Amino acid sequence: MARQGRGKEAIYTATVASGVGGIVGTIGLLFFAVPLARVALRFGPPEFFWTAIFGLAIISSISEESLVKGIAAGFIGLLVSMIGIAPVGGDVRFDFGISALQGGVEIVSVLIGFFCIPEIFRMAKDPGSTYSEVDSSSQEKGSLGRAFSNVFGHPLNTIRSSIIGTFVGILPGAGGNIANLIAYNEEKRASKVPETFGKGQVQGLVATETSNNAVCEGAMVPLLALGIPGSPPAAIIYGALLLQGLSPGPQLFTKNATIVYAFILSFFFINILMTIIGFVAGKGMYKMVIKVPVRVLFPTILFLTVLGSYAIRSNPMDVILMFLSGILGFVLRDLGFNTGAFVLGLILGPIAEKGFVQGLLMGNMVSMDQPWIIFFTRPLSIALIVLSIFSASWPFFRSYLRKKAALNKGAL
Amino acid sequence: MAESKKINSDYIGGAIVLIFALIFQLQMQPWGKFAVMAPKYVIIALLIFGVILLIKGKLKPTMMDSLRNNFNASMLYTLVVGLLWVFLLEPIGFITTSFIALFALLYPFHPKKGLPRLIGSAGLAAGELLVLYLLFSKFLNVALPKGILF
Numbered sequence: 389m390a391r392q393g394r395g396k397e398a399i400y401t402a403t404v405a406s407g408v409g410g411i412v413g414t415i416g417l418l419f420f421a422v423p424l425a426r427v428a429l430r431f432g433p434p435e436f437f438w439t440a441i442f443g444l445a446i447i448s449s450i451s452e453e454s455l456v457k458g459i460a461a462g463f464i465g466l467l468v469s470m471i472g473i474a475p476v477g478g479d480v481r482f483d484f485g486i487s488a489l490q491g492g493v494e495i496v497s498v499l500i501g502f503f504c505i506p507e508i509f510r511m512a513k514d515p516g517s518t519y520s521e522v523d524s525s526s527q528e529k530g531s532l533g534r535a536f537s538n539v540f541g542h543p544l545n546t547i548r549s550s551i552i553g554t555f556v557g558i559l560p561g562a563g564g565n566i567a568n569l570i571a572y573n574e575e576k577r578a579s580k581v582p583e584t585f586g587k588g589q590v591q592g593l594v595a596t597e598t599s600n601n602a603v604c605e606g607a608m609v610p611l612l613a614l615g616i617p618g619s620p621p622a623a624i625i626y627g628a629l630l631l632q633g634l635s636p637g638p639q640l641f642t643k644n645a646t647i648v649y650a651f652i653l654s655f656f657f658i659n660i661l662m663t664i665i666g667f668v669a670g671k672g673m674y675k676m677v678i679k680v681p682v683r684v685l686f687p688t689i690l691f692l693t694v695l696g697s698y699a700i701r702s703n704p705m706d707v708i709l710m711f712l713s714g715i716l717g718f719v720l721r722d723l724g725f726n727t728g729a730f731v732l733g734l735i736l737g738p739i740a741e742k743g744f745v746q747g748l749l750m751g752n753m754v755s756m757d758q759p760w761i762i763f764f765t766r767p768l769s770i771a772l773i774v775l776s777i778f779s780a781s782w783p784f785f786r787s788y789l790r791k792k793a794a795l796n797k798g799a800l
Numbered sequence: 801m802a803e804s805k806k807i808n809s810d811y812i813g814g815a816i817v818l819i820f821a822l823i824f825q826l827q828m829q830p831w832g833k834f835a836v837m838a839p840k841y842v843i844i845a846l847l848i849f850g851v852i853l854l855i856k857g858k859l860k861p862t863m864m865d866s867l868r869n870n871f872n873a874s875m876l877y878t879l880v881v882g883l884l885w886v887f888l889l890e891p892i893g894f895i896t897t898s899f900i901a902l903f904a905l906l907y908p909f910h911p912k913k914g915l916p917r918l919i920g921s922a923g924l925a926a927g928e929l930l931v932l933y934l935l936f937s938k939f940l941n942v943a944l945p946k947g948i949l950f
Contacts, residue, residue, distance in 0.1 A: 430803055454862065455897050456849060456853055456856065457813055457851055459849060460813070460817045460846065460850065462850040463817075463842055463845050463846045463849060464817065464820055464846065466838075466842050467824050467839065467842050467843065467846065468819065470838065470839050470842070474831065474832070474834065474835035476834040476835070477831070477832040477833075477834040477835040478835075479831035479832050479835035479836075481820065481827075481829075481831060481839065482824060482827045482837060482839075505882075508878065508882075509871075509875045509878060510881070512874050512875045512877075512878040513871075513872055513874065515874055516909070516911075517908040549908075552854070600807065683906070683909035683911075684906065684924065685908070686878070686905070687901075688928060689900050690882060690901075691901075691902060691932065692879075692930075692932075693930060694885065694886065694889070694898070695932055695936055695942075696816065698889070698942070698944070699936060699940065699942045699946075702885075702942065703945055704889055704945060706888035707886045707889055708886045708887060709866065710882065710886070711882055711886045715879070717950035719816070720813075720816075722870055723809045723812055723813045723816070723864065723865070724809050724813065724862060725813060740838075740899075741838040744837075744838060745834045745838070747836060748837075749834075756868060796933075
């Protein structure tokens with residue numbers, strides 16, 4: 389969008405969408421915390437496995453240019469996610485004799501590398517250019533109004549993405565990255581112009597921003613209702629609540645209802661405040677960043693990627709992996725591989741593997757001869773299988789429908 | 801006008817996929833039953849898709865601009881500086897490597913020449929380093945690598 393001179397509109401839209409996603413998530417938390425936590429409790433290893441497969445099925449939608457390359461990239465991501473300690477059994481795998489790899493690959497570092505380093509290389513290709521060359525003056529007028537229209541003018545996308553974010557947030561181990569991918573894919577699938585996604589289609593931005601903020605409130609559901617912190621930030625809040633003498637869990641809503649509901653309501657305030665700060669800071673920062681020449685911008689971004697990937701675990705190996713994965717991402721993208729598919733494999737790999745192995749262990753309790761049968765007999769698993777098949781086959785179905793429509797048009 | 805050189809991206813892509821699968825296959829060890837299960841299937845799948853890509857490259861190739869066409873000297877320079885930066889970060893130290901790397905990336909692309917170029921690049925590198933060092937080290941308490949030279 390910035391390349392089209394719509395950078396300001398993008399920032400405003402992201403801010404409004406984030407605020408709305410957070411507020412919808414808070415409503416979900418306020419009214420449905422206890423029933424949603426009960427549904428989440430019914431998710432066992434087979435359901436987590438199928439949830440991961442459902443996520444991986446998105447590859448068929450995002451790899452329309454080359455499905456084989458998309459699937460191969462997904463498998464490379466799955467393989468990289470297996471570096472480190474095995475989720476069941478505790479064996480150290482694929483450490484290449486480097487002790488720093490025994491803890492596994494830090495997903496955020498790899499993501500930083502995969503998405504930032506190729507962009508840094510592209511900036512380095514022409515360091516003398518500036519972003520202000522794009523004439524954005526005519527596009528900037530009315531950006532705020534368009535941002536609200538982008539979010540509230542497409543309520544189906546906004547609400548659907550918020551619900552996806554809230555529900556993904558409830559599932560332990562899942563997070564904003566998965567919610568983003570699912571919400572983006574669902575919006576792309578629902579869109580009449582899916583080919584515009586990734587080329588400045590603002591509804592893709594609305595879907596991702598709405599869902600990843602709703603995740604935060606979703607993650608509070610198992611924490612408050614069951615006492616299960618499903619993500620690192622939820623674990624920190626768990627600690628903070630314990631420090632205040634509150635014990636998260638089923639009794640929290642009856643024993644400390646006033647404080648719990650005040651805590652939940654504070655999310656409304658946080659999201660409104662975040663939106664206001666987003667408007668003010670986003671506008672200022674956008675104007676500042678756009679004025680910085682590319683020759684200064686790309687070394688600064690590289691510096692931030694080095695610092696950011698190191699700061700996560702204070703592990704220099706994360707910085708090296710960040711940069712190497714950036715080079716891999718650059719080469720793969722140039723060869724027509726979908727880097728989103730790699731990322732999907734990397735994020736969903738551990739969830740899929742853990743669900744698969746634990747599911748088989750569970751299956752042994754049902755049938756020693758056919759332990760895999762457990763993956764196909766539970767109602768939630770069946771629903772997820774149907775969703776996965778639908779998600780994987782939708783691009784082919786859509787293509788068939790389009791061809792048929794074109795033929796009909798030609799016949800008329 | 802000379803025609804830009806095209807490459808068969810399926811061949812190169814297939815080769816990369818196969819190399820990935822073989823590197824990981826060589827790292828396979830007699831782990832426990834549950835640890836070996838998933839990697840085994842994924843490696844087999846990768847090998848299959850690598851071969852499919854090679855076959856596709858033979859039958860219906862996807863031709864793309866050579867990687868060399870998309871890569872120029874300043875990108876290669878950034879790549880080398882970046883690699884040196886991340887590999888020397890721990891042994892040399894955060895402050896020294898970051899200052900040198902930032903200076904090395906800023907200096908060649910500075911529009912002025914002579915002393916203003918030197919002072920401008922060094923000043924900007926030092927300023928960025930100071931702000932981010934203070935932010936991460938002092939404010940966020942991140943223990944940055946000290947190495948042999950800080």
